[in-house]
Amino acid sequence: MAAKFELYQDKAGEYRFRLKAGNGEIILTGEGYTTKAACNNGIESVKKNAPDDARYEKKESASGKFSFSLKAGNHQVIGVSQSYSSTSGRDNGIASVKKNAPEASVNDLTD
Template sequence: MATFELTRSDNGEFHFNFLDNNEKTILRSEQYGSKAAAQNGIESVRSNAGNDERYEYRESSAGKFYFNLKAANGQIVGTSMMYDDDAARRTAAATVKSSAAQAGVIEDL
């Protein structure tokens, strides 16, 4: 089952990763100053993941493919890993779309 992994870094900030059924990271958040803010970020991913218009498909300067998931206000709430091709990127986005709303949260604090 896909999950969100909420972690705290050594500097005290929080972030989350969205993991697929094989515990492979698909999406990462920015750093948040509080646990509550990171939890709000998770809720934003859950509520926006099913909306195709919230996905921004990009290519890095190194030719790798990735996507950003944006909130209704246009703010990026998660950035995917880098993929070698568009098909792999689209598969990862489809996993987020189909699994994020029901995904549980594991805290590794």
């Protein structure tokens, strides 16, 4: 199964996206958007920025968990990862986003 973006509406009515790897695991989640068009723009921004190492901010929480954010050229966060128990897990997550996001299809679950 190929990687894909899922575009959906949350309980508050906001449009959101998540990037799923080929195995179905969520590897990146976007923020809430007020319109579907803005959410689609967010997806396009992920596709454009994903290959660039400089767009990733690696983080470590106080509890010893690791995560990352993907940022656009204007330094706005456009996607966040899950928490990982190791730096290698986080780095594998980044590699997966870099590999999968640019060519991922969009599955619109709001239709």
